[in-house]
Amino acid sequence: MIDLFSDTHTLPSDGMRRAMADAELGDEQLGEDPTTRRLEETIVKLLGTEAAMYMPTGSMCNKVAVSALTKPGDALVCDHLAHVYRFEGGGSAVLSGIVFEPLATEKGIFTPQQLDAVMRPGNVYEPRTSLVSIEQTHNFGGGVVWSLEEYEAVCATAHDHGASIFTDGARLLNAVAATGVAADRWAAPVDAVWIDFSKGVGAPGGAVIAGSAEFIETAMRFKYLYGGAMRQSGVLAAAALYGLDHNVPRMADDHTNAASLAAGLREIGLEVAEPQSNMVFCDPPPGVELAGFVNAMESEGVRIGAVAGRIRMVTHVDVSTDDIATAIKAARRVVGGS
Numbered sequence: 001m002i003d004l005f006s007d008t009h010t011l012p013s014d015g016m017r018r019a020m021a022d023a024e025l026g027d028e029q030l031g032e033d034p035t036t037r038r039l040e041e042t043i044v045k046l047l048g049t050e051a052a053m054y055m056p057t058g059s060m061c062n063k064v065a066v067s068a069l070t071k072p073g074d075a076l077v078c079d080h081l082a083h084v085y086r087f088e089g090g091g092s093a094v095l096s097g098i099v100f101e102p103l104a105t106e107k108g109i110f111t112p113q114q115l116d117a118v119m120r121p122g123n124v125y126e127p128r129t130s131l132v133s134i135e136q137t138h139n140f141g142g143g144v145v146w147s148l149e150e151y152e153a154v155c156a157t158a159h160d161h162g163a164s165i166f167t168d169g170a171r172l173l174n175a176v177a178a179t180g181v182a183a184d185r186w187a188a189p190v191d192a193v194w195i196d197f198s199k200g201v202g203a204p205g206g207a208v209i210a211g212s213a214e215f216i217e218t219a220m221r222f223k224y225l226y227g228g229a230m231r232q233s234g235v236l237a238a239a240a241l242y243g244l245d246h247n248v249p250r251m252a253d254d255h256t257n258a259a260s261l262a263a264g265l266r267e268i269g270l271e272v273a274e275p276q277s278n279m280v281f282c283d284p285p286p287g288v289e290l291a292g293f294v295n296a297m298e299s300e301g302v303r304i305g306a307v308a309g310r311i312r313m314v315t316h317v318d319v320s321t322d323d324i325a326t327a328i329k330a331a332r333r334v335v336g337g338s
C-alpha cells in the first residue's frame, strides 16, 4: 500500500529504531532525561529561542500555548481552517476558557488589515483579543506557506495591539524547506512556536514548544497541569533527533514529489492547485463521489485522505518517486476506468 493519507503515517526506519534502542534515558519530569534535554537544546539552536520544552503531541502544544498566553474570557484570533480551532475538539475553549475569533480566509493566510479589524482591547462587555495564532505551513489551507513578509506583517499588527502571537508550526520545517528561510527567522517575530516530530520529521510522536525562558516556565506549569509531563521520553526524543538529522535534510524531495503528483493528476484531467509544500489537494473528477474516489484508489493500492470535503494526498519520507508514478497510474485507471 502506498500511503498518501498523511505524513503522520511514517514508520520509524531501522536506523531510527536503533537510535531509539540506544537512547540514554532518565526521568523527563525531573529534567533528567539526557536525550530529551539534547533534543531541547538542538531546537533552541535551530529556532534561536531562549528555551524549548519537549511535549507529547502537537495538539498539547497548542493547548499549552493558548493557556500560557491568555486569560479566561479572552479572544483568540486564527483563521477559520486552523487546526487549533477546527480539529481539537474545542480543547482550547474548554481548557483556557477563550472564545475563538476565526477569520474567513481562502487558504488560511490572513492579512494585517483583517487582523486589525478584529483586535479589541476589551472592556466590561467585550472579550480582550489577547492572542493570535498562525499556522505555518497551513494544513487544511492546502499545505500553503506564508511568505516571510505576510508573516512578519501580521506579527507586527498583533504586537501593535498589545496581543501575543504564536505559530502552530506542526510543519514549520516544511516551510523552511519550501522557502529557504531559516527556522529562526520564523521564530523571531512570535512569542511562541512549536514543531511536530510526528509529521515530516518522521518520528513516531512528540513535539517541542519554544519561546522565551519566561514563556517556557509558564508553559511548563500547563504541561504538568494537562498531564503532559513524561518519564523516559528519550526513547521518542531519540527518534526526533534521528529524524532531524536524516529526514529533514531530504524534505525538499517530498515537495518535489508533491509537485510531480500534482502534474501527473492534472494530465489525467483533475483540477489540482499547485502544491506549495508536501500536500496535494483536489476535487474528485466531475460526477465522482469523494468517498467513491477514495475507495477506488484504495482498491488500487493507494491510500488517500478526504478532508474538508476535498481529496488530500500528503508526501513524506516513506513515499518514493517511484511510488508517485505508481499512484498517478492508479489514479489514471480510476478516472479512466482502464
Ligand SMILES: *Cc1c(COP(=O)(O)O)cnc(C)c1O
Binding pocket: 057, 058, 059, 060, 062, 083, 084, 135, 139, 168, 170, 171, 196, 198, 206, 207
Ligand atoms: C497535526 C497537526 C496538529 C496536531 O499535532 P499532533 O502531534 O498530531 O497532536 C496541530 N496543528 C497542525 C497544523 C497539524 O497539522
